[in-house]
Amino acid sequence: MEAGDLWKKALNILKEEINRPSFDLLFKAIDPVSLDGTEFIIRIENTFKYDAIKRRFYDHLSNAINESYGSSLKLKIVGLQSNKLASDKRETKDFYKFTFDNFIVGPSNELAFAASKQISDFYNSDFNPLYIYSDVGLGKTHLLLSIHQHLLRQNKNSIYISSERFTNEYIKSIKERKTEEFRERYRSCDALIIDDIQFLSGKAQTQEGFFHTFNELFLNNKKIVIAGDDPLKLVDLETRLVSRFQSGLVVDIQIPDFETKVAIIEHKLDYFKLSLSKDIIDYVANLCQVNVRQIESIINRLKAMASLTNHAITIENAKSMIVGFDEIKIRNKPEPSLVLPAVAAATGVTEDEIRSNSRSEKTVLARRISCFILNRDLNLTTTASGSILNKNHASVINGVKYIENQIKKDFKLRHNLQKVRNTLKIN
Structure with a gap:
């Protein structure tokens, strides 16, 4: 018996055993490959059909083939790799x-x-x-x-x-x-x-x-x-x-704390077989404020520098290399005058309200976000930040501390803060 003849007989049996929609969907346009008396091979190039037949209808198909042949055959299905991995x-x-x-x-x-x-x-x-x-x-x-x-x-x-x-x-x-x-x-x-x-x-x-x-x-x-x-x-x-x-x-998942970032850096260094001093590790951990992916980018950069120049990586040349790498530059510093308009747009609180003495919850939060960005992201002193906000330095300190504490557990706050940073192009 030829492989093609066996396949036709098996399909006629199978058609009576499974529902018609499944048969029409799965068993058309399948090629019999070979028949050698002990093994029957069919080829299924479509990954969907391959998975479905092997998972749901292999036994049905094998029984139909053996019944058509009149004795036991091993059924082998070849084709593309299972779509689970492909x-x-x-x-x-x-x-x-x-x-x-x-x-x-x-x-x-x-x-x-x-x-x-x-x-x-x-x-x-x-x-x-x-x-x-x-x-x-x-x-x-x-x-x-x-x-x-x-x-x-x-x-x-x-x-x-x-x-x-x-x-x-x-x-x-x-x-x-x-x-x-x-x-x-x-x-x-x-x-x-x-x-x-x-x-x-x-x-x-x-x-x-x-x-x-x-x-x-x-x-x-x-x-x-x-x-x-x-x-x-x-x-x-x-x-x-x-x-x-x-x-x-x-x-x-929240922004990792300093210790977790250090652990991530040390794991990446081990993976890349790269050694860095503690001061460089701490510097990178402090630099990457919002995105763990930045850590791998920085380490890739430092690894390339070490292998291409054959120079030891010091804190000085590490800083120089990282700051000069635009894709992972962490701190772009916009003009301070742009901060309040960005906060106002993100929070729905006007600039005048942010500078006012209003104690409404929405206004106070917008003011605290402004304090944090001016002091932490732009590195202005608390006095300089307070001057922009029409507040004293103690108010700025309190605002910054509030954001630092809440940002670890308040996703909505992190979301609003990131919106402002994106507007200001603070990476």
Whole structure:
């Protein structure tokens, strides 16, 4: 019997055993490769079909082939790599370097880390879904990829994808009339991990598709992990989606404290096999105020300097190299006169109100943000800062201390502060 004849007979049997939509969707345009009396090989180039058949219909297909052949054959399916890993490698070239083992835990991220570890244990987590939010560059993607890899090691069909790519695939499936394949891919997985959920803002049709996918997975006890830049009350998504996210666990990652940044730097140095003195490590930790990614950029720069010049890295040439590197320059200092207009635009409080003696909660907060930016970001003295704000230096000191204390635990405050910094181009 030829391979093609065996394949036709097996399909006729299979057609009677599985539902017609699945048969029509999955088993057309598949090529039999060879038949040698002990093994029958078929080729499936479509990754969606490959995964679905191996996961759901392998036994059905194997039985149909053996019945058609009249004796036992080993069924071998060849084709592209399973989309569990292939899609992830396309999503990020650094896929394998993000693990729980190399995530540096500190007070700013310990709850998010613990929650991520628990939900990655497929059968023993107490909550679902998990929503993680933070400013950019603080470790959300690292945790998501760690969850993803841990689930894959449990032989779970986990999909990690950015919401931008999810949107693009959804639009493509509509254009190519392949929405059934799209739905099957995402609704048949064991875990769906979506990064940068804020990208779905304003995309009503994609949100509709994601809502139904979410419900299908949730009702079947599949894991759902979502990450975004904003707390749920600030996320511009449909209310019913936000409500679904709130039904699980919501955690944030805060800006790391000095000690955690030092630990991150030391870990990166070990990874890059680079040695720096304590004064340089402390300098870098103090320099990187808002974004952990800046640490790796700085270390890459210093490593290149050491290898290309064969010179030891001192605090003097480290400072020179870092300040001259525009992509990671931490402190761009705008004119002080621009600060109050930027704060006013971000908070809705007028410049005159900021300078006034008003004690309204909104005005006081705007004034304190102004104190912090003038004194900490622009390095003005408390007296000079007070002169701009029509306040004495003691008021500036109190305002700065308040922001320093609250910024560690108040995401909305960090969000507003970052809006002002972005306006002023303070990196």
